[in-house]
Amino acid sequence: MFHYFHNHLQAFNRALVRIFSNLGSSLMMFLVIGVTLFLPSSGLLIVENVSQISNNIKYDAELSLFLEKGIKQDQIDFIQSALNKASIIKKTHYESKLTAWDKLQTKLNLNPLNTGISKNPLPDAFFISLNTFNEKKINTLIDDLSTIDGVENIFFDAGWVKKLRSILYLLKIGLAFLGAILIIILIVVIGNTIRLQTLTHKDEIEVSKLIGATNSFIQRPFIYTGLIYGLGGGLITVLTLKLTIEIFNKASINLEAMLGGTFILKNLLWQQNLSIISVAMLIGCFASFFAAHQSIRKFEIFK
C-alpha cells in the first residue's frame, strides 16, 4: 500500500515538474478551461438568481368560473356550496354581474348612455384560489365543475410566474446542452494537449517500456497533469465568476437612481463552486486518461 501511494506521489511530482517546466503553455491551458467553463457557469449563476426571485414570489393558481346569464340565486348558492366542499380550493370569491359591471364602469369611466350598451354584458362569476399546482387535480376539478348546471365557462390562470418558471426550466435545459458541448470541446482540447505531451516524452516512454514499466505507470503522470489542468481551470472559472458578480453588483448599485431599483447577483453556493472545480478536474482526468492511454498504446514495442 505504501508503495502504491509512493508511486502516485512520484507521478504527481513528475506532473508538477512538467507543468512548471512549461509554465507558459500550462497557464494558457488553465485559461482555456477556465474561460470555456465560465460560459455555462455564468448561465447557471443567472438562472439560479432568477429562480430564487421567482421562488420568493408567492402566488396561487386561480380558476375563473363564469356562470350562465340567466342563472338563478338558488343555483349560485348550490355552486357555492359545491365549491366549499372541494379540498383543493383555498378560497372563493363571488363577484355578481352587477358588482362587476359597476367596477368596470368606474375603472374605465364608462357611461352606458354614451357607449350605447343598454344591458350588462358581464356574467356572474366565482374567482377561486387553489392550494395546489398539481395539474391532474386541477383538471379533475375543472371537469367536475363543468358538469354543474349553470356553469358557462371555466378559465385556468397559471399566472406569469409559472410561465417564468417554465422559461427558466427551458433555460436550464439549454445550459445543460451548452455545458455538454463545451465539455466535449474541453475533452478534445485537453486530450490533444496530452497527446502532444506524450509525443514530446516519446523517448522516456519507450525507455520505460523497455525496462519494464507498465502502461498504467507511464500514463500516471499524464493523468495527474490533466487533473492539475482541470484544477487550475476550475479555480479560474470560480474566481472569474466572483469577479463578475462584484463588478455587476457595483454597477447595479451605481445605476440604482437611474433604474429605480437594484438587482443584486448572489454568489453561487460553495457546494456549487466546488462542483464546478470538481467537474473541471474530472474532465481533465478523463481527457488525459483517454489521450494518454491511446497514445501510449501506439508506442507498443512488443510485436
Added chain:
Amino acid sequence: MINFEKIFKRYPGNMDALQNINLEILPAELVFVTGPSGAGKSTLLKLISSVEKPTSGNIIFENMNLSQLETRDIPYLRRKFGMIFQDNKLLYDRNCFENVSLPLAINDIDGIDINRRVRAALDKVGLLNKEKIMPISLSGGEQQRLAIARAIVSRPSILIADEPTGNLDKEYADEIMNIFYSFQQVGVTVIISTHELPITPIKHKKIHLIEGQLRDQINNVPLLS
C-alpha cells in the same frame, strides 16, 4: 536458463530474420552473439527480452514460454533483465542520478533504497562523482557506462547488451567490456551482441549467426582466441 527451440522470426514482407534457432544459455554464462550486420543478432536479443515475439518456436525462460506470454506480463518479465543498447537510450532531460533511478521507480523501490542503490551502481561504473551531471556533457564511453549503471541498478540476473561498444573507440570499448566481465565473474549471465568477437581471457560461449541461421555454437571457448 534460456532455451531456444526451433525459433523462426519473420518480419512482414521480409525474409526470415531468424531460422530454426536452437540454443541454450546457462546461468552465469558469458555469451557473445556475433555475425555481420543483418545476421539477426539484435532480433535474437529482442526475442529474449520479449521486445519481439517469435513467429514460431518456443523460448523457455525460468519455466515460462516467452512465445505465449500475455502482453500484460511482459513488463514484469523485462524487469528481470538489465538491457543496454548501442545508442544507450539515455534520457537527456534528466541527470545521471535520475536516469539510473528510473528502473527502481518502476520496481516500486522506496526513496532511501533508491539513493543507496543508485550511488552503488554509479560507483561500480566509475561515475559516482557525476551523479548531478546531465548525460549530454558525458563522453561516449561515460554515457555507455551510465547506461550500464541503469541496467544493473535493479540487480538483474541477466544482462543483455546490443552492440554496446559499436560507437566507441577501442580504449572505451575495452573499458566497457571489462565492466561486463566483472559482472559475469559475480554470477550474472551476460549476453552481448557484437560484430567481432573481442579478445578475452574469460571462458565464454560464442553464438555465430549468418543470414538468420546459427552457424556456430561453441561452448567454453579457450582462454585466448
